[in-house]
Amino acid sequence: MSMTTASGAPKPKIWNDPFWRGLIFQGALLAAVLFLFAGAVINARNNMQARGIPTDFAFWDRPASFDINQTLIPYSATSPNSQVFWVGLLNTLLVAGLGIVLSTIIGFAIGAARLSTSWLVAKLATVYVEGIRNVPLLLQIIFWYNVVLGNLPNPRQAAPFLDIAFLSNRGLFVPAPVFRPGAGAIGVALAVGIVGAIGFRLWAARRQRETGQQAPVGWVSAALVLGLPLIAYVATGRPVGIEFPQLKGFNFAGGQRLTPEFVALLLALTLYTAAFIAEIVRSGILAVPKGQSEAAAALGLRAAPTRKLVIMPQAMQVIIPPLINQYLNLTKNSTLAVAIGYPDLFNVFSGTVLNNTGAAVQIVFMTMAVYLVVSLVTSAVMNAYNARIALRER
Amino acid sequence: MTGFVRTAPEPTLPPPTASIGLVATLRDRLFSGPVASVFTLLGIVFLAWAIPPLVRFLVVDAVWSAPDGAACRAPGAGACWAYIWRKAGYFTYGSYPFEQRWRVDVVFAVGGVLIAWLLVRRAPWRGLAAALFFIAYPILAVLLLRGSAMLGLPVVPTDMWGGILVTLIMAVSGIVFSLPFGVALALGRRSALPIVRFFSIGFIEIMRGVPMITVLFMANLMLPLFVPESWAPDRLLRPLVGVALFASAYMAEVVRGGLQAIPKGQFEGAMALGLNYPQRMRLIILPQALAIVIPGIVNSFIALFKDTTLVAIVGIFDFLRAVDTARLDPEWAGPTITATGYVFAALFYFVFCFGMSRYSLAVEHELAKSRNR
Numbered sequence: 001m002s003m004t005t006a007s008g009a010p011k012p013k014i015w016n017d018p019f020w021r022g023l024i025f026q027g028a029l030l031a032a033v034l035f036l037f038a039g040a041v042i043n044a045r046n047n048m049q050a051r052g053i054p055t056d057f058a059f060w061d062r063p064a065s066f067d068i069n070q071t072l073i074p075y076s077a078t079s080p081n082s083q084v085f086w087v088g089l090l091n092t093l094l095v096a097g098l099g100i101v102l103s104t105i106i107g108f109a110i111g112a113a114r115l116s117t118s119w120l121v122a123k124l125a126t127v128y129v130e131g132i133r134n135v136p137l138l139l140q141i142i143f144w145y146n147v148v149l150g151n152l153p154n155p156r157q158a159a160p161f162l163d164i165a166f167l168s169n170r171g172l173f174v175p176a177p178v179f180r181p182g183a184g185a186i187g188v189a190l191a192v193g194i195v196g197a198i199g200f201r202l203w204a205a206r207r208q209r210e211t212g213q214q215a216p217v218g219w220v221s222a223a224l225v226l227g228l229p230l231i232a233y234v235a236t237g238r239p240v241g242i243e244f245p246q247l248k249g250f251n252f253a254g255g256q257r258l259t260p261e262f263v264a265l266l267l268a269l270t271l272y273t274a275a276f277i278a279e280i281v282r283s284g285i286l287a288v289p290k291g292q293s294e295a296a297a298a299l300g301l302r303a304a305p306t307r308k309l310v311i312m313p314q315a316m317q318v319i320i321p322p323l324i325n326q327y328l329n330l331t332k333n334s335t336l337a338v339a340i341g342y343p344d345l346f347n348v349f350s351g352t353v354l355n356n357t358g359a360a361v362q363i364v365f366m367t368m369a370v371y372l373v374v375s376l377v378t379s380a381v382m383n384a385y386n387a388r389i390a391l392r393e394r
Numbered sequence: 395m396t397g398f399v400r401t402a403p404e405p406t407l408p409p410p411t412a413s414i415g416l417v418a419t420l421r422d423r424l425f426s427g428p429v430a431s432v433f434t435l436l437g438i439v440f441l442a443w444a445i446p447p448l449v450r451f452l453v454v455d456a457v458w459s460a461p462d463g464a465a466c467r468a469p470g471a472g473a474c475w476a477y478i479w480r481k482a483g484y485f486t487y488g489s490y491p492f493e494q495r496w497r498v499d500v501v502f503a504v505g506g507v508l509i510a511w512l513l514v515r516r517a518p519w520r521g522l523a524a525a526l527f528f529i530a531y532p533i534l535a536v537l538l539l540r541g542s543a544m545l546g547l548p549v550v551p552t553d554m555w556g557g558i559l560v561t562l563i564m565a566v567s568g569i570v571f572s573l574p575f576g577v578a579l580a581l582g583r584r585s586a587l588p589i590v591r592f593f594s595i596g597f598i599e600i601m602r603g604v605p606m607i608t609v610l611f612m613a614n615l616m617l618p619l620f621v622p623e624s625w626a627p628d629r630l631l632r633p634l635v636g637v638a639l640f641a642s643a644y645m646a647e648v649v650r651g652g653l654q655a656i657p658k659g660q661f662e663g664a665m666a667l668g669l670n671y672p673q674r675m676r677l678i679i680l681p682q683a684l685a686i687v688i689p690g691i692v693n694s695f696i697a698l699f700k701d702t703t704l705v706a707i708v709g710i711f712d713f714l715r716a717v718d719t720a721r722l723d724p725e726w727a728g729p730t731i732t733a734t735g736y737v738f739a740a741l742f743y744f745v746f747c748f749g750m751s752r753y754s755l756a757v758e759h760e761l762a763k764s765r766n767r
Contacts, residue, residue: 026589040620040621044620047618047623117426118433119423120423121434121437134748135740138714139739147732332604332606354615361616364616367608368604371603371605372604375602
């Protein structure tokens with residue numbers, strides 16, 4: 001009665017067959033996305049031509065004709081726009097790199113303080129974390145810039161720190177190293193010291209595995225890494241000096257000037273990210289089962305070796321993936337520099353160069369690509385690392 | 395021969411005096427060891443250094459009421475709360491016309507009721523609340539806020555909207571769009587169809603890999619280029635699209651976490667009952683997955699709420715920008731005005747975000763209880 005095929009099962013209608021249905025659905029999706037994409041490209045071309053917006057990369061080699069108040073590489077207003085890109089990128093990397101180092105230190109300290117046996121310290125750390133995490137970063141940046149650094153005195157009444165660093169409305173002046181000929185020997189000595197320390201560490205680890213004898217790794221490493229450069233420093237006639245900032249007329253001379261924008265952005269990014277890192281550290285340490293520290297105590301380990309050899313190695317497995325995520329967030333958040341005028345990549349390139357040239361599409365996509373590449377490379381490395389350190393279950 | 399047989403229990407001994415009372419509590423909590431003692435003392439020093447000036451600035455020396463900035467400019471004056479009070483209307487509504495501000499109040503009130511209804515986990519008819527909030531409420535809000543000649547409400551152009559109104563519009567429409575969009579992306583990411591999976595993963599990873607401000611810039615500068623010239627999107631709508639797309643990618647990852655936590659047996663059981671894909675998802679999988687990730691959804695809403703401040707950078711008059719602009723008013727200008735404005739803004743965001751995070755913790759506890767039955 002019903003239509004059956006030779007095998008006995010009814011042949012499904014094409015829209016009931018999962019294979020064909022999937023194919024049709026995906027084809028429709030692909031067509032829709034292509035249609036939207038093509039429409040956007042055609043519209044963008046027409047609109048840009050109608051408004052006289054450039055669609056090529058000719059702007060890349062044209063002179064930038066504006067000044068930047070913080071440049072790590074040679075730059076002047078006659079430099080091409082491509083140089084602006086590199087100046088901005090280096091400024092972004094500078095503030096992100098310093099922010100990552102400082103926020104890690106503060107974050108680990110606050111995270112440990114939240115687990116302190118002192119109730120007062122634990123509560124203070126909690127207040128810090130909750131207070132910082134629940135206020136937008138942008139508000140914190142403009143707070144540091146406009147309230148704290150905006151109300152500073154002029155250089156003549158600058159706030160001194162032990163007379164070596166000065167905080168004024170022209171920025172933070174800190175001592176800077178001065179290198180004279182022969183300073184290269186210290187760098188070589190440092191490199192030799194680091195390689196030697198790593199070699200000694202490997203040798204000591206192998207000897208301990210084979211004979212059970214321990215070597216004073218910490219002391220020998222410190223002697224190699226710090227001692228060798230010190231010997232080189234004295235032997236080559238002290239070629240490195242420190243220059244202190246000094247008040248000359250209405251401003252400071254000598255030393256290194258950190259602009260108020262840089263100081264405000266670095267402070268805000270560091271303190272904000274440190275609050276998140278503190279929570280990651282706390283939860284990582286709490287994730288280690290209590291049995292681990294009890295077993296370590298049963299083996300006769302004291303508190304310090306227990307922390308170093310039993311708790312932290314296990315906690316770090318939990319801590320590192322979200323920690324790297326916070327590093328990426330800090331790097332992406334450094335784009336908020338645009339609110340106070342720190343010349344990071346986004347501010348000078350997607351801001352000033354875009355306004356000057358009008359090449360919106362090219363510039364916004366290039367900027368996005370830079371951050372995207374950093375993010376994707378970092379997560380690829382992280383996935384590989386995670387696969388390597390993941391707990392090897394029996 | 396008589397032995398001694400006790401008829402009543404021996405009275406219990408009092409606890410050792412070293413472990414009860416205020417002194418013992420203080421010692422256990424604050425001075426349990428040399429390291430803890432040092433840190434406690436440092437903490438006390440820090441409090442003694444930080445609290446008195448803070449209290450002086452915020453409370454003792456603060457100016458609570460004044461007709462203009464003169465009292466706040468007096469030397470030694472603290473926070474100028476009179477200024478906040480005077481500017482409250484501006485912070486809340488922006489330049490929205492005075493006689494029309496009741497419309498904003500109505501939208502706030504209806505939204506508040508609906509959100510409370512959705513958040514109280516024992517409230518009845520929460521499905522209805524969700525339908526109202528995600529479908530009816532946005533229409534009502536647009537009609538009331540923008541106005542329409544048919545309803546007899548004068549049209550208020552979006553460039554007069556501002557302050558908390560715009561901040562809440564950004565946050566609420568971000569969540570209203572990102573939840574369904576994020577669920578779709580999360581399902582797409584776990585789909586068996588390769589092209590669907592490719593587009594979902596591509597969208598999510600690109601959005602999560604770039605800073606939010608670049609997405610806002612793209613929406614602001616390039617959206618008008620991508621559509622025919624006659625469509626020219628409204629200046630408030632452009633960053634809204636950016637916020638919604640950005641939030642969707644993060645929401646998708648939260649929902650994916652919930653989907654991954656559902657045991658495989660649930661999918662297989664639903665298949666065995668003969669349900670097709672939309673039925674399986676709608677009736678079996680999503681109700682469970684979304685219930686697990688309520689804390690995650692609230693957390694990403696907190697992040698979204700803080701991130702709405704970024705629209706100030708592309709020229710939208712949100713709450714933070716209203717605060718940052720009002721401090722330049724010459725009538726009030728003074729040395730403490732900027733700090734007062736920022737402290738007030740920080741308190742506003744803190745109250746919202748901290749409250750929401752407490753809520754998500756409470757839900758998490760409740761979920762943990764029901765899971766460990």
